[in-house]
Amino acid sequence: MPIRRRSDILPSEITPREIYLNRRQIIAGAAGLALASGLPATARAGSLATVKSPFSTDEKPTSLQDVTSYNNYYEFGVDKGAPAAHAHTLRTSPWTVKVDGLVARPAEFSVEDLIKGSTLEERIYRMRCVEGWSMVVPWDGFPLADLIKRVEPLGSAKYVAFETAYRPEEMPGLQSMFPVLEWPYVEGLRLDEAMHPLTILAVGLYGERLPNQNGAPIRLVVPWKYGFKGIKSIARISFVEKQPETSWNRQAPDEYGFYANVNPNVDHPRWSQKTERRIGEGGLFVKRRPTLLFNGYAEEVAQLYSGMDLRKFY
Numbered sequence: 001m002p003i004r005r006r007s008d009i010l011p012s013e014i015t016p017r018e019i020y021l022n023r024r025q026i027i028a029g030a031a032g033l034a035l036a037s038g039l040p041a042t043a044r045a046g047s048l049a050t051v052k053s054p055f056s057t058d059e060k061p062t063s064l065q066d067v068t069s070y071n072n073y074y075e076f077g078v079d080k081g082a083p084a085a086h087a088h089t090l091r092t093s094p095w096t097v098k099v100d101g102l103v104a105r106p107a108e109f110s111v112e113d114l115i116k117g118s119t120l121e122e123r124i125y126r127m128r129c130v131e132g133w134s135m136v137v138p139w140d141g142f143p144l145a146d147l148i149k150r151v152e153p154l155g156s157a158k159y160v161a162f163e164t165a166y167r168p169e170e171m172p173g174l175q176s177m178f179p180v181l182e183w184p185y186v187e188g189l190r191l192d193e194a195m196h197p198l199t200i201l202a203v204g205l206y207g208e209r210l211p212n213q214n215g216a217p218i219r220l221v222v223p224w225k226y227g228f229k230g231i232k233s234i235a236r237i238s239f240v241e242k243q244p245e246t247s248w249n250r251q252a253p254d255e256y257g258f259y260a261n262v263n264p265n266v267d268h269p270r271w272s273q274k275t276e277r278r279i280g281e282g283g284l285f286v287k288r289r290p291t292l293l294f295n296g297y298a299e300e301v302a303q304l305y306s307g308m309d310l311r312k313f314y
């Protein structure tokens with residue numbers, strides 16, 4: 001058998017150890033061994049090959065258990081545990097994201113094709129919710145800018161609008177007589193925010209495909225903004241001329257602005273934004289941490305807002 005040199009081996013033939021191990025599990029499962037081995041039904045499937053990113057923080061990631069059990073996803077209920085308990089009803093495969101509006105090449109992308117066509121990065125980001133808690137999450141994803149370049153926005157496109165899937169049959173929160181929000185959940189970014197290298201579309205966390213409660217199969221992550229900008233289970237991305245409406249701004253305009261940049265100097269009417277509780281740091285005497293301007297990403301993003309009054313544009 002001829003010996004192949006390294007350069008003759010296609011990247012697609014290289015199997016990272018995780019994927020290799022996962023395949024072995026799948027094969028074992030086919031033989032009925034998974035059941036015997038007592039793997040829980042919630043065992044995570046679908047390892048992702050990723051490269052490390054210089055944008056990652058070296059802070060200690062929040063445990064997988066906390067990241068996947070303390071969630072906000074109102075389509076599945078308002079309690080922190082509701083998404084983990086109920087989001088399994090969402091069918092996340094097959095899934096397509098429609099990209100339309102002011103672009104030269106509108107398209108519908110399947111998530112599987114997006115994953116195959118991207119170099120997935122592990123981005124360990126600090127995340128801050130306006131409710132006053134924070135986490136450190138190892139996301140797996142790719143820059144939103146990569147997708148934006150593929151559809152070629154027109155000069156008139158100034159904002160990007162996002163929409164979560166609208167699936168009343170699969171989302172109990174959408175069947176409620178007294179909905180907390182207008183559905184579908186919508187969010188938006190200015191085009192330069194959307195193009196910023198820190199802005200990613202995540203398809204996984206901790207090296208595996210996203211659990212439903214975290215926004216499977218594809219969600220937005222903007223680490224210098226409050227968590228609610230990170231719209232989950234995206235079905236549509238539209239390029240528009242005017243600042244799009246956002247779910248939380250619609251619901252309570254004096255509490256939630258369009259920008260939603262993390263800012264310890266501008267308090268929410270009901271919650272101080274000066275400090276935060278890091279999820280997973282237990283104990284009676286654990287101190288709250290100071291919240292940082294732009295969630296600690298000021299060096300990278302402050303210039304996006306130069307000359308803007310951050311009290312007015314909150």
Ligand SMILES: Nc1nc2c(c(=O)[nH]1)N[C@H]1C(S)=C(S)[C@@H](COP(=O)(O)O)O[C@H]1N2
Nearest residue numbers: 071072073074129164185214227228230232
């Ligand atoms: N579609 C949708 N996206 C959403 C939400 C939601 O209720 N519905 N909640 C937001 C809020 S308030 C936060 S803090 C983050 C939480 O993301 P996580 O559960 O992955 O930590 O998701 C955001 N994205």
Ligand SMILES: [Mo]
Nearest residue numbers: 129130227228
């Ligand atoms: Mo949030």
